[in-house]
Amino acid sequence: MLNAVYQLKKPRQFELVYKDITLDDTHILVRPTHLSICNADQRYYQGNRPEEILNKKLPMALIHEAIGQVIYDPTGTFAIGDRVVMIPNLPSEKDDVIAENYLRSSRFRASGTDGFLQEYVQTVPDRLVKLPEGINLTVAAFTEIVSVSYHAIGRFFGTAHNRRDAVGVWGDGNLGYITSLLIKTMYPEIHLCVMGVNEAKLNDFTFADETYLVNRIPEGFAIDHAFECVGGNAAPRAINQIIDYINPEGTIGILGVTEDLAPLNTRMILEKGLRVIGSSRSGRKDFEGLVALYESHPEVVDYLENIVGEQVTIRQIKDISKAFEMDIHKLIGKTIMIWDK
Amino acid sequence: MENSNVFGVVLAGGQGTRMGNVEKPKQFMEIGGKPIIIHTIEKFVLNTEFEQVLVLSPKQWIKHTQDLIRKYIPMRDRVVVIEGGATRNETIMNSIAYIDKQGKLNTDTVIVTHDSVRPFLTHRILEENIRFAKEYGACDTVIAATDTIVASKDHALITDIPDRSTMYQGQTPQSFKAQHLRELYESLTQEEKKILTDACKILVIKGEQVHLVEGEVSNIKITYPYDLKVAEALLGGE
Numbered sequence: 001m002l003n004a005v006y007q008l009k010k011p012r013q014f015e016l017v018y019k020d021i022t023l024d025d026t027h028i029l030v031r032p033t034h035l036s037i038c039n040a041d042q043r044y045y046q047g048n049r050p051e052e053i054l055n056k057k058l059p060m061a062l063i064h065e066a067i068g069q070v071i072y073d074p075t076g077t078f079a080i081g082d083r084v085v086m087i088p089n090l091p092s093e094k095d096d097v098i099a100e101n102y103l104r105s106s107r108f109r110a111s112g113t114d115g116f117l118q119e120y121v122q123t124v125p126d127r128l129v130k131l132p133e134g135i136n137l138t139v140a141a142f143t144e145i146v147s148v149s150y151h152a153i154g155r156f157f158g159t160a161h162n163r164r165d166a167v168g169v170w171g172d173g174n175l176g177y178i179t180s181l182l183i184k185t186m187y188p189e190i191h192l193c194v195m196g197v198n199e200a201k202l203n204d205f206t207f208a209d210e211t212y213l214v215n216r217i218p219e220g221f222a223i224d225h226a227f228e229c230v231g232g233n234a235a236p237r238a239i240n241q242i243i244d245y246i247n248p249e250g251t252i253g254i255l256g257v258t259e260d261l262a263p264l265n266t267r268m269i270l271e272k273g274l275r276v277i278g279s280s281r282s283g284r285k286d287f288e289g290l291v292a293l294y295e296s297h298p299e300v301v302d303y304l305e306n307i308v309g310e311q312v313t314i315r316q317i318k319d320i321s322k323a324f325e326m327d328i329h330k331l332i333g334k335t336i337m338i339w340d341k
Numbered sequence: 342m343e344n345s346n347v348f349g350v351v352l353a354g355g356q357g358t359r360m361g362n363v364e365k366p367k368q369f370m371e372i373g374g375k376p377i378i379i380h381t382i383e384k385f386v387l388n389t390e391f392e393q394v395l396v397l398s399p400k401q402w403i404k405h406t407q408d409l410i411r412k413y414i415p416m417r418d419r420v421v422v423i424e425g426g427a428t429r430n431e432t433i434m435n436s437i438a439y440i441d442k443q444g445k446l447n448t449d450t451v452i453v454t455h456d457s458v459r460p461f462l463t464h465r466i467l468e469e470n471i472r473f474a475k476e477y478g479a480c481d482t483v484i485a486a487t488d489t490i491v492a493s494k495d496h497a498l499i500t501d502i503p504d505r506s507t508m509y510q511g512q513t514p515q516s517f518k519a520q521h522l523r524e525l526y527e528s529l530t531q532e533e534k535k536i537l538t539d540a541c542k543i544l545v546i547k548g549e550q551v552h553l554v555e556g557e558v559s560n561i562k563i564t565y566p567y568d569l570k571v572a573e574a575l576l577g578g579e
Contacts, residue, residue, distance in 0.1 A: 001384055002373065002380045004463055004559075016575075018373075018559075018575050019577050020373035020374065020375065020380075020576070023386075023414065023415055023416065024415065025415065074415065074416070080389050
């Protein structure tokens with residue numbers, strides 16, 4: 001079958017190509033229904049990756065946050081029409097120690113292999129997780145980024161020491177919102193402080209115990225542990241500020257992606273005996289854990305609805321570009337493409 | 342889907358080939374390593390709303406078509422190959438007769454008719470054909486004309502240049518309430534039947550409404566060697 005794949009050919013230019021899919025006994029076909037744009041997609045779309053990376057990875061279909069409906073399942077794992085979230089990490093081996101999202105042999109959709117901007121996605125049962133009935137589909141569309149926070153939090157609290165009176169989150173964007181929300185849901189006893197640069201955005205963190213603009217943090221402020229959810233050029237400043245305010249032997253979780261190298265105050269990392277944990281992407285068990293959390297704490301889905309931004313119905317290639325352009329100009333929120341292509 | 346009352350009708354060359362003509366019909370040519378007709382049938386099979394997918398083939402190619410389906414399509418329970426007619430519309434009538442013979446034809450039965458040599462059909466086009474045929478009784482897949490259309494009755498001088506903004510190029514699928522289509526077709530005179538170039542015209546002649554479905558530029562019909570080259574170009578690499 002000739003499957004329509006919408007690839008980014010070069011920055012700001014999408015192109016339709018067809019790729020043959022052979023229907024067999026082991027692969028499931030999913031029809032994407034709701035797709036969410038991530039900053040990583042934007043870096044390709046706007047050409048904000050080094051030229052050699054763009055040359056190597058493009059043309060490629062973008063989007064690694066998406067849900068869809070099962071339309072063909074010879075394995076009998078799902079019923080036709082089941083709504084599923086698709087896992088973009090594609091492991092090619094099993095390892096008892098290293099998680100699937102850190103294996104160097106794993107591939108990742110929309111990063112070297114086609115993402116979900118396709119008519120149908122061919123995959124195996126292991127890469128799909130069934131969504132709860134009646135879940136808000138625009139929220140479910142960005143389950144992947146929420147699973148990245150879920151993964152990072154689990155990893156973080158498996159390592160950070162047990163004094164968790166105050167935990168800080170730096171970043172008032174989508175990732176900061178999601179991470180803060182999950183921390184407060186999974187660890188309600190934690191005193192959560194959120195640091196940002198935009199007061200209006202910080203006002204949306206209603207579930208947090210304290211919020212501060214980064215240039216108005218009160219004297220004497222301290223936290224036991226902290227998450228960096230800033231990314232980009234501002235990430236080094238955020239991490240250094242965390243190093244200033246964190247108590248000795250605290251743990252810093254880094255979630256934000258930077259293109260450039262970050263100069264860090266390593267002297268204080270050493271003096272305070274800090275631990276720095278990197279965290280990236282997620283795997284099947286994170287998706288499963290998060291979906292279970294959505295079911296046990298439906299208020300999380302309600303909160304996440306606050307960051308649903310523009311919803312763009314995609315019928316033509318130019319609608320995809322429109323969605324990406326709208327996404328660039330947003331203040332906060334996830335841009336959702338409703339697939340009608 | 343069982344008893345959905347929606348049938349796919351894949352038209353695989355109703356004219357038949359002349360005696361002694363051993364050239365293979367276009368639907369058996371391969372793109373991306375598979376016969377074109379297989380790509381087309383697969384798109385229908387994947388849509389669970391089709392109760393059956395009827396493939397209408399010239400008599401001498403029925404076996405060959407069945408063999409290919411067996412070879413390439415694992416989920417083929419709903420696919421049936423039957424004989425086409427002398428013309429496109431006679432072929433469509435054969436499909437309706439087949440549905441009728443199974444006792445499944447009623448006023449709500451929908452057929453989605455499609456050229457077997459248009460394998461770049463998309464999920465959305467099929468969905469909208471089913472929806473619009475149910476809602477409006479008939480629909481035709483079209484794209485807005487990009488070239489100016491010039492009419493010439495004597496094939497020498499221009500008789501008209503219609504306003505391009507109202508012109509569309511017809512593609513397929515064309516979808517209908519099957520029973521009504523047959524009634525209209527049977528009420529046509531032989532003269533009227535002769536001027537039919539496609540099935541939608543049956544309704545247009547009778548003054549009935551046919552809804553438009555937005556097609557795709559890529560939904561090309563593979564007729565000439567040139568089209569085959571375009572089709573191969575549409576196939577992306579890894």
